[in-house]
Amino acid sequence: MAPPLKVLALNGTLKTSKGDQASSTDRMIGLLMAGFARHGISGETIRLADHQILPGVTSDEGPDDAWPAIREKILAADILIAGTPVWMGQPSSVIKRALERMDAFISEKDSEGRMPSYGKIAAVAVVGNEDGAHHVSAELFQALNDVGFSIAPNAVSYWVGQAMGSTDFRNLDEIPGTVASAAKMVVETTVHLARLLRDNPYPSVK
Amino acid sequence: MAPPLKVLALNGTLKTSKGDQASSTDRMIGLLMAGFARHGISGETIRLADHQILPGVTSDEGPDDAWPAIREKILAADILIAGTPVWMGQPSSVIKRALERMDAFISEKDSEGRMPSYGKIAAVAVVGNEDGAHHVSAELFQALNDVGFSIAPNAVSYWVGQAMGSTDFRNLDEIPGTVASAAKMVVETTVHLARLLRDNPYPSVK
Amino acid sequence: MAPPLKVLALNGTLKTSKGDQASSTDRMIGLLMAGFARHGISGETIRLADHQILPGVTSDEGPDDAWPAIREKILAADILIAGTPVWMGQPSSVIKRALERMDAFISEKDSEGRMPSYGKIAAVAVVGNEDGAHHVSAELFQALNDVGFSIAPNAVSYWVGQAMGSTDFRNLDEIPGTVASAAKMVVETTVHLARLLRDNPYPSVK
Amino acid sequence: MAPPLKVLALNGTLKTSKGDQASSTDRMIGLLMAGFARHGISGETIRLADHQILPGVTSDEGPDDAWPAIREKILAADILIAGTPVWMGQPSSVIKRALERMDAFISEKDSEGRMPSYGKIAAVAVVGNEDGAHHVSAELFQALNDVGFSIAPNAVSYWVGQAMGSTDFRNLDEIPGTVASAAKMVVETTVHLARLLRDNPYPSVK
Numbered sequence: 001m002a003p004p005l006k007v008l009a010l011n012g013t014l015k016t017s018k019g020d021q022a023s024s025t026d027r028m029i030g031l032l033m034a035g036f037a038r039h040g041i042s043g044e045t046i047r048l049a050d051h052q053i054l055p056g057v058t059s060d061e062g063p064d065d066a067w068p069a070i071r072e073k074i075l076a077a078d079i080l081i082a083g084t085p086v087w088m089g090q091p092s093s094v095i096k097r098a099l100e101r102m103d104a105f106i107s108e109k110d111s112e113g114r115m116p117s118y119g120k121i122a123a124v125a126v127v128g129n130e131d132g133a134h135h136v137s138a139e140l141f142q143a144l145n146d147v148g149f150s151i152a153p154n155a156v157s158y159w160v161g162q163a164m165g166s167t168d169f170r171n172l173d174e175i176p177g178t179v180a181s182a183a184k185m186v187v188e189t190t191v192h193l194a195r196l197l198r199d200n201p202y203p204s205v206k
Numbered sequence: 207m208a209p210p211l212k213v214l215a216l217n218g219t220l221k222t223s224k225g226d227q228a229s230s231t232d233r234m235i236g237l238l239m240a241g242f243a244r245h246g247i248s249g250e251t252i253r254l255a256d257h258q259i260l261p262g263v264t265s266d267e268g269p270d271d272a273w274p275a276i277r278e279k280i281l282a283a284d285i286l287i288a289g290t291p292v293w294m295g296q297p298s299s300v301i302k303r304a305l306e307r308m309d310a311f312i313s314e315k316d317s318e319g320r321m322p323s324y325g326k327i328a329a330v331a332v333v334g335n336e337d338g339a340h341h342v343s344a345e346l347f348q349a350l351n352d353v354g355f356s357i358a359p360n361a362v363s364y365w366v367g368q369a370m371g372s373t374d375f376r377n378l379d380e381i382p383g384t385v386a387s388a389a390k391m392v393v394e395t396t397v398h399l400a401r402l403l404r405d406n407p408y409p410s411v412k
Numbered sequence: 413m414a415p416p417l418k419v420l421a422l423n424g425t426l427k428t429s430k431g432d433q434a435s436s437t438d439r440m441i442g443l444l445m446a447g448f449a450r451h452g453i454s455g456e457t458i459r460l461a462d463h464q465i466l467p468g469v470t471s472d473e474g475p476d477d478a479w480p481a482i483r484e485k486i487l488a489a490d491i492l493i494a495g496t497p498v499w500m501g502q503p504s505s506v507i508k509r510a511l512e513r514m515d516a517f518i519s520e521k522d523s524e525g526r527m528p529s530y531g532k533i534a535a536v537a538v539v540g541n542e543d544g545a546h547h548v549s550a551e552l553f554q555a556l557n558d559v560g561f562s563i564a565p566n567a568v569s570y571w572v573g574q575a576m577g578s579t580d581f582r583n584l585d586e587i588p589g590t591v592a593s594a595a596k597m598v599v600e601t602t603v604h605l606a607r608l609l610r611d612n613p614y615p616s617v618k
Numbered sequence: 619m620a621p622p623l624k625v626l627a628l629n630g631t632l633k634t635s636k637g638d639q640a641s642s643t644d645r646m647i648g649l650l651m652a653g654f655a656r657h658g659i660s661g662e663t664i665r666l667a668d669h670q671i672l673p674g675v676t677s678d679e680g681p682d683d684a685w686p687a688i689r690e691k692i693l694a695a696d697i698l699i700a701g702t703p704v705w706m707g708q709p710s711s712v713i714k715r716a717l718e719r720m721d722a723f724i725s726e727k728d729s730e731g732r733m734p735s736y737g738k739i740a741a742v743a744v745v746g747n748e749d750g751a752h753h754v755s756a757e758l759f760q761a762l763n764d765v766g767f768s769i770a771p772n773a774v775s776y777w778v779g780q781a782m783g784s785t786d787f788r789n790l791d792e793i794p795g796t797v798a799s800a801a802k803m804v805v806e807t808t809v810h811l812a813r814l815l816r817d818n819p820y821p822s823v824k
Contacts, residue, residue: 014673014718049673055632055712057705087675087718088761089340094673096711100632103706113597118565131366134295135341138554141563142546143706145553150605151563153530153614159369160337164384178370181618185525188617193562196608202565205600206593220467220512261426261461261506263499293469294515294555299508300467306426306499319803324771340760347763348756349500356811357759357769359736359820387824391731394823399768402814408771411806412799501752543778546707547753571781572749576796590782 005194007036007043008077009125010070012084012095016049023047024127024169025083028183031175032081032125032157035187043077046070048094055097059104067101074102078194079121080149082140086128086160091136099140105147112204115148119197122149123190126158127169133158150197152189157182211400213242213249214283215331216276218290218301222255229253230333230375231289234389237381238287238331238363241393249283252276254300261303265310273307280308284400285327286355288346292334292366297342305346311353318410321354325403328355329396332364333375339364356403358395363388417606419448419455420489421537422482424496424507428461435459436581437495440537440595443587444493444569447599455489458482460506467509471516479513486514490606491533492561494552498540498572503548511552517559524616527560531609534561535602538570539581545570562609564601569594623812625654625661626695627743628688630702630713634667641665642745642787643701646801649793650699650743650775653805661695664688666712673715677722685719692720696812697739698767700758704746704778709754717758723765730822733766737815740767741808744776745787751776768815770807775800 009032013023029045036043051066060068074080084095105115122144126133137156145151159179161167215238219229235251242249257272266274280286290301311321328350332339343362351357365385367373421444425435441457448455463478472480486492496507517527534556538545549568557563571591573579627650631641647663654661669684678686692698702713723733740762744751755774763769777797779785 014675016673055634055667055710057632088721088764089344090714090757090761092673093711093714093718096708096714100705100711113593115565118601131337131339131364132341133337133369134554134558135338135344137557138295138341138550139708141553141557142550143708145549145563145565145567146546146706148565150565150601151553151557153527153557153560153562154617155557158337160366162368162371162382163339163365164382164388165368176368176370181525182370185617189530189562189614192612192614193609196612197605200604200608202601202604205566205597220469222467255467261428261504263426293512294558296508296551296555298467299505299512302502302505302508306505309500319799321771324807340764343763344756344760345502347759347769348752349502351755351759351769351771351773352500352752354771356771356807357763359733359763359766359768360823361763387731391823395736395768395820398818398820399815402818403811406810406814408807408810411772411803501756543749543751543776544753545749545781547750547756550707550753570749572778574780574783574794575751575777576794576800577780588780588782594782 002198005041005078005198006076007041007079007081008073009033009043009045009081009083010095010098011045011047012092013049014092014094017047022170025085025125027170028125028127028157028159029081029083031183032187035183039191041191048098053097053101057100057103075116078198079190081123081125082144083125084136086126086132086136089132089135091139099143102147113206114202117148118202120149121190121194122151123186124156126156128160129167130161130163130165133160150193152193154185154189157186208404211247211284211404212282213247213285213287214279215239215249215251215287215289216301216304217251217253218298219255220298220300223253228376231291231331233376234331234333234363234365235287235289237389238393241389245397247397254304259303259307263306263309281322284404285396287329287331288350289331290342292332292338292342295338295341297345305349308353319412320408323354324408326355327396327400328357329392330362332362334366335373336367336369336371339366356399358399360391360395363392414610417453417490417610418488419453419491419493420485421445421455421457421493421495422507422510423457423459424504425461426504426506429459434582436539437497437537439582440539440569440571441493441495443595444537444599447595451603453603460510465509465513469512469515487528490610491602493535493537494556495537496548498538498544498548501544501547503551511555514559525618526614529560530614532561533602533606534563535598536568538568540572541579542573542575542577545572562605564605566597566601569598620816623659623696623816624694625659625697625699626691627651627661627663627699627701628713628716629663629665630710631667632710632712635665640788643703643743645788646743646745646775646777647699647701649801650805653801657809659809666716671715671719675718675721693734696816697808699741699743700762701743702754704744704750704754707750707753709757717761720765731824732820735766736820738767739808739812740769741804742774744774746778747785748779748781748783751778768811770811772803772807775804
């Protein structure tokens with residue numbers, strides 16, 4: 001029997017966990033993680049701002065670089081959640097840093113032309129006060145697809161408030177039904193695709 | 207004394223005015239137009255979907271092309287409002303068509319290297335049910351700047367509802383105070399810049 | 413035995429085929445079509461500018477609307493190629509129109525919450541004189557994913573020239589090796605995913 | 619007589635200057651700086667990756683934060699150049715960090731509703747191996763405009779190579795004539811606008 005699938009979530013909030021600051025992005029990631037757990041799929045969330053990820057586009061930028069350890073966890077997972085808050089209608093600098101580091105996958109193809117991410121599925125979690133989730137998912141889908149991830153239908157779980165609002169997702173009393181439904185869609189399509197591709201790897205693309 | 211400034215608004219809604227369909231984009235444009243009127247600046251709104259604007263990137267695509275007449279009005283105005291609804295987090299195909307046609311300005315420079323749009327100010331009006339205003343303004347700012355328009359600070363007037371919402375701006379009982387304030391910022395900065403550039407044209411850029 | 417897969421390509425060039433104008437987008441689509449043919453997968457390319465696709469976000473906008481017939485062909489295909497030239501760094505108004513019309517899929521879910529596009533794979537073909545392929549693929553991936561398509565790794569086949577260049581892809585003497593390799597990647601990953609999902613449909617997402 | 623204008627350039631390369639690594643972004647910024655110098659306008663370039671700019675959206679994120687000193691220089695300048703390489707078709711995480719920190723301007727308005735950036739002009743410098751300059755300028759224009767900067771026509775100086783190329787701008791033997799011309803346009807329009815707004819500040823926007 002195949003071992004259970006594994007999920008890894010990257011939380012690109014600008015806040016470190018020092019002082020135990022709650023993160024809206026974490027709440028959205030948690031919603032997805034709960035969905036994966038119902039399928040027996042467990043995993044870990046990494047708060048990227050807690051780690052010193054050096055700027056660069058290689059897999060190891062030197063002795064103080066926290067990326068190699070995070071990269072190992074990405075490679076060990078079947079599903080990657082890229083989570084980010086929206087600032088100025090765009091993804092955070094923190095999640096951008098992680099995406100840039102995955103650019104190295106392009107030069108780490110195997111003998112059949114496949115990146116180390118081939119067969120892995122990416123999904124996106126986005127929260128903002130007011131606007132920007134579609135554009136953030138566009139940028140993340142494109143970057144993640146460029147570096148070898150597959151994407152299941154409706155692969156974004158998001159919440160944003162009304163224009164120029166200031167409510168944080170972490171402070172909502174209740175998660176809206178529409179958000180819970182969208183999160184379920186992400187989980188169901190992503191799990192299905194992850195199982196198919198685990199059992200049926202991409203062939204040579206050369 | 208200098209003649210009063212003129213404004214032209216392009217409404218990129220997907221709906222024609224046949225059957226007198228109210229447009230949320232029109233309501234947002236109207237908010238800006240009322241602001242301009244307080245400065246004695248008047249103008250016209252063109253509902254683009256009512257006109258047969260042919261695909262292409264020249265200033266005249268043939269006998270049935272409605273663009274040449276619209277282009278004349280753009281050239282006669284000091285301020286251009288590009289208004290659009292958000293669909294799929296992106297600007298509408300209708301406003302995109304108008305932007306493509308303005309691409310021709312790039313090859314219509316005068317002897318000093320200035321496009322016919324130099325000295326004109328662009329601002330943006332965006333409405334959506336739920337998400338996308340920042341990205342829409344990013345795409346419009348870039349396209350309008352590429353074809354020679356100047357942009358004053360905070361040059362977007364927008365409204366979107368909460369994630370996965372379905373309320374239309376045209377149906378709001380009252381315009382939120384934050385939206386009215388943002389619209390005022392657009393008007394005040396745009397009018398100031400338009401006056402300065404009308405009285406002090408850009409020099410040669412060659 | 414399962415019937416062979418089918419592919420449909422939408423060409424979003426601004427040029428109609430009147431006067432038999434060659435399209436750079438067609439050449440890129442042709443490269444993908446030749447790849448699919450090597451797998452026994454055939455299909456059709458629709459030059460969208462030849463058809464009167466009305467603005468709107470429903471599946472049928474009235475008697476003169478060319479969309480319903482195109483929509484039928486999308487639903488009959490397993491793989492959809494969205495092809496577009498780059499204008500002003502962005503997708504064309506013509507391909508945007510088609511995407512807007514697919515927005516209707518969101519309200520056409522079956523009893524298990526699946527859009528009519530579930531199980532279909534989308535890929536992207538982009539050509540431009542100088543710049544914009546990544547952003548175009550970002551916008552298309554996001555829009556296509558929002559309306560239910562799955563996306564295989566490296567799902568974009570593109571060419572652009574050097575900054576401020578004016579060479580057209582249709583006029584290149586030879587297709588660069590890097591472009592041919594990238595097109596092969598698109599074909600191989602897309603075909604693999606299309607077969608898997610044809611044989612293993614997405615489950616209920618409700 | 620008015621004092622000469624000042625320019626500040628932010629270089630968002632992923633490379634620190636340790637080991638004296640040449641930066642393609644620096645070369646593009648240098649082209650603009652030479653243009654400004656012809657107008658008697660001088661200034662400084664800050665290599666952002668050399669500084670510990672903490673994640674956050676306030677003007678001071680604590681004792682080790684390099685941002686407050688950089689922010690002072692921005693406020694002392696009349697013209698801001700935001701320079702960035704393209705990675706994955708998008709702006710770098712390093713320039714994104716600086717933009718996020720300028721988000722604080724929105725809550726630092728004066729009694730007339732004007733952000734500290736009002737009256738300052740922003741322009742953009744972008745370099746990449748192959749693709750992405752238009753989208754990068756779109757994201758930067760929007761973010762910079764949201765936080766109060768004005769934008770002159772054609773406010774981006776860029777170079778990218780052919781699709782999937784790997785040439786670096788720093789290694790070009792000669793700067794192409796088209797790039798030099800575009801840089802001149804950026805300089806001429808930006809200087810004109812900066813002078814006008816220095817002498818004629820934006821009025822109250824409340």
